[in-house]
Amino acid sequence: MSAPVLDVRGLVTVFHTDAGPVRAVDGVSFAVGKGETLGIVGESGSGKSVTAQSLMRLLDPPARIEGGEVLFEGRDVLTMSRRQLTAWRGAGAAMVFQDSLTGLNPVIRILRQVTEHVVAHGRMDRRAARRHGIDLLRRMGVASPERAAASYPHQFSGGMRQRVMIGIGMANDPKLLIADEPTTALDVTIQAQILDLLGNLNEKFGTAIVLISHDLGVIGTICQRIVVMYAGEVVEEGPTAAVLEDPRHPYAWALANAVPRLDSPVAERLPGIEGAPPDPLAMPAGCRFMPRCPWRLSRCGAERPPLVEVAPGRLARCWVTADGRRLPPRTEPLHAKPPQPSTREPLLVARDLVKHFPLPKKTFFGTREVVHAVNGVSLHVMPGERLGIVGESGCGKSTLARLVTRLHRPDAGDIRFDGQDIATLNGEALRRLRPRLQMVFQDPYASLNPRMRVGDILAEPLLVHGRAASPAEAAGRIASLLELVGLNPAWAARFPHEFSGGQRQRISIARALALEPSLIVADEPVSALDVNVQAQVLNLMLDLRERMGLAYLFIAHDLAVVRAFCDRVAVMYLGRIVEEAPARELFAHPAHPYTVSLLSAVPEPGRQRIVLGGEPPSTLRLPQGCAFRARCPVAQRVCAEPPPLTEIAPGHRVLCHAPGSLKGAA
Amino acid sequence: MPASRLRRRLRRYGLAWAGGAIVAGWILVAIFAPWIAPFPPEAQDIANRLAAPSAQHWLGTDILGRDVLSRLIYGSRVSLLAGFSVVLIGAAFGTAVGIIAAWLRGWGEEALMRFTDLVLCFPPIILALALAAALGIGTTNTIIAMLVVWWPKFARLARSLAIVQRSQEYVEAATVVGLPQRRILTRHVLPNTFGPIAVLCTLDLGIAILTFAGLSFLGLGVVPPTPEWGSMIAEGRELVEQWWVATFPGIAILSVVVGFNFLGDGLRDWLDPKAASR
């Protein structure tokens, strides 16, 4: 390897908080060679983002860099003067941030944002910079770059804004590009486009890339090497494939195995590691992962393991593997029991549901615009069945969840729950029915009233529906509920903010279970959680289904999660279900071109991808004919006609003129 | 580093405590005025009129020989009473209007908010002046006049807070578990709008006291010879040589307003620690 572009040695960044100093980055070292791509992975709070910002010295007080060196082509960034730093930033190294909505200045035109540092660094004059900027936007794949250059950020979609952000980073042809979660806010198909772009930049221009992500799949797709961080430390480093297949640190092992993957067998349970990261104010003296480690030795609690070479080119910070041993392979999990074919009546049947939301008028006389959220969805859920609904943001899946639970009232169509028509039910009648039809929400921070104790949150439904005669009686039920979801019954007296995201989601589930429902609608219940916690919560939901015979309507954007959890899956696009099949069948033989591309867009190392061009059309105007036509790689003339719903295999229905015409590349 | 932690805490909440102390101090003064004041507030001593501050009259005497300190102490009663009544009644009414509007939606919301806008588009001072003049001089009438212009801002705030609330997932969750609408409104929505409204109330108390004093200064607030800070300043405004007559009531008003400001800012930081760390 030639001399590294970036060589980080013993970096220490401390946050001086009110509660005491937190060593968010604690002695991190790694190097990136010319033209190399390095991934840094870890869960939230692991210090990966702080590391990224420390590299550019972008942190504000109370954060301070208190040790180490950041050598860029041999010069220490940490000792640069303010002037030198300004000259280096944006020219030698550049950074791309996660949130392109807040990362672009809302009141400045795109062109200026893309080129101002080209001019400021003295690379070009304004006129040349203008041509350069437009050219840059074109290279980044921004549609009609001349027009885009004169626009403002809010006029773009998330994917386009992220392209602009990358363009800003690349404007001065930096040697190093640091990308901090660049695709986290994006849908899978758009994520695939952005990852492709980053990969191309690295290949064509030899730009070294440091990619920071919580998602191993993302890192695996474009990075040659991986650094795994935990609690402020590097716990493992090595070539991507080696780390993914044969992790040598138990945390890396958990990361690699806790994520449901499309190519692994469908399991009943996901292997996850229980527990949570240590309190940053009171780090354990020994190994920081020790309290959660299933293989811990006596030595681990007392001595802090060093980062040592465990195999050629591979480093790990673990006493268990320090002598070159491997961690046991993931135990091959049980295969899922196939869903029992049921002859019973379906629990929930929805037919031709429609929901449109009128937007507020922009001007008094203006025409009212309408969001076409759900445009004729039919589905059914059998008792005890898990139906998954997948789709990208804006496809109407959350609205569908709120229609089925009657938080919204459908504009048209009917919903039968257990034989009763609930589409137009109101007031008291609807309230009496609610206990049987519960919901778990996406955001564990917003779905619990911050001003109520957990005990009161759980007692409220019991008391209102007369399931408990008195608060004392409710208390007993609450204790067993908390126990059921794996929480300490004594915690009923606590407030929601005293819990972590995963624990809050358990509370949410406990609330849904309190009334002993037959169907739980879960709207992205794990998407806001770290992978490990995600596995724990999914396992809990699986257990509960076994024990209580619950049916789930499970809504998610993550295909792998749906595959791991559901019996049957429906794919939504622009307010319609475009394909529906038993899970196994759908993932093995996807037939709708959208499903095929969606599956192939999931970032997993070694997968061939069909990268869909363009973006989902606006929900303000419904396209004629097939909604997917504009992006479909195999669209034909006939697609201008509304597509028929065809059953191509038992229970496998596709809304397409030519199902199966697009073949997956995997 | 406990020392620096203490410093940080002091910096964050020190002013709030100081504000609380000022406000509490004035409330005590108002309650115990008869015991604290050295002279009856309306006792005239013409022979000793416009006397400079001295050991006997700490803050001097006014044009009728009344003790400025005693009038100042009694004056706190009217000011605080006026401030609290205007803000508390205005906030209660405004909040009710705002939350009901947000919950009604549709044309009910539209009607209530257009009405609020109509009141808001009045220049407040002119409306209060016209009302106070029309109703006649007097504390109660002035308070009523102020109330008319005071509630709309609470209605707007409460409505925007309630609109945020009604799309919160925990309100949806409360609906899904089948709680009655009224319970959702009182147990879930209302308590969560309370914080910002309390902050606005605290900050507003200072402004209300200031406004009331201003109307009194113009001769509308209280009927003489009732001691009131604004009218005391009005009585002393020509007396440049006898600066104490007008200066001290002004300082009293300033201190109360500053006190409520500190308290309100502290309350906001405490309720929203994220904003405080900025």
Next chain:
Amino acid sequence: MLRYVAIRLVSAVVMALLASGVIFLISNFVPGDPVLAQLGDILASDPAVVAQWRAKWGLDLPLWDRYWIFLNGLLHGDLGISIATRRPVLEDIVQYAPATIELATVSFLLALVIGIPLGVAAAVWRDSAVDAVARAVSLLGVSAPTFWLAFIVLAIFYGWLGWAPGPGRLDPIAFPPEGGTGFFLWDTAMAGDWETFQDAAAHLVLPAIVLAAATLGLITRTTRAAMLECLHQDYVRVARAKGMKERVVVLHHALRNALVPVVTLGGLAYANLLTGAVMTETIFAWPGLGRYTFRSAAALDFPAIMGITLVVSATYLLVNLLVDLSYAMLDPRVRR
């Protein structure tokens, strides 16, 4: 855009009419009686005089007729006759308005020119001496009673030090400038009468400072808060990561965003200055709308009050419209 402005203008007119209608209603349902206020106790005790007086001012007509007369007059630019001054209300307003506009504009500019830089500096050098000054200024500005502040500055700079002239727009012995726009600074400058210009300017200093105090406090506070918010935004971080100089980051990237709330507040503050100068004008014997309002209110001169309300609400709504338009210029997101 044009259509939007037109719609807003129409709704402003409607709102202003509604507002004066409300005042009209108030004037008819409140206990205060302009007859008593005008005639005094002795004359008011004679029913014949009262009746004659009522007939003269049209107070004996039914409510709707009177409102109709008011509206009808309005169409011909007639706001009625003031009971107190016996002159057309419109004439009064036209006479008093320039003094107020001149004072309010000077105060407003003062508050902007000091407040915005102070707020920016306070946010950039947070917890420094500048910040302490800015916080003190904003706190005292919003907390000090205007009428008391007016007394203090008059006592110190006029009474004690003698640096500034006393109340009024000009020296009592000076002649008001020719030219007749009523804006003394403008009139004297146009006429080249620098002596009177100086006199007018000197008389403007103290009231302008007093009137600016509260606005200055608000603008400093808002600018500081908005800048602190903006300086923590991702786009500021991005600008730094691009290697832009700190000056550009602060003045170009952060300030442009921070100005959006400042403009809103500034517009409202200006509208308040135009209408809320009652106390300052009273103390400084400033012959403006504020003092006229106060006198009319004290005399229960409802024709005058209605006229003022109409004019002032219209100004209020107009300023609001201007704020919204400048908003659209600053923030492309609200452009249509």
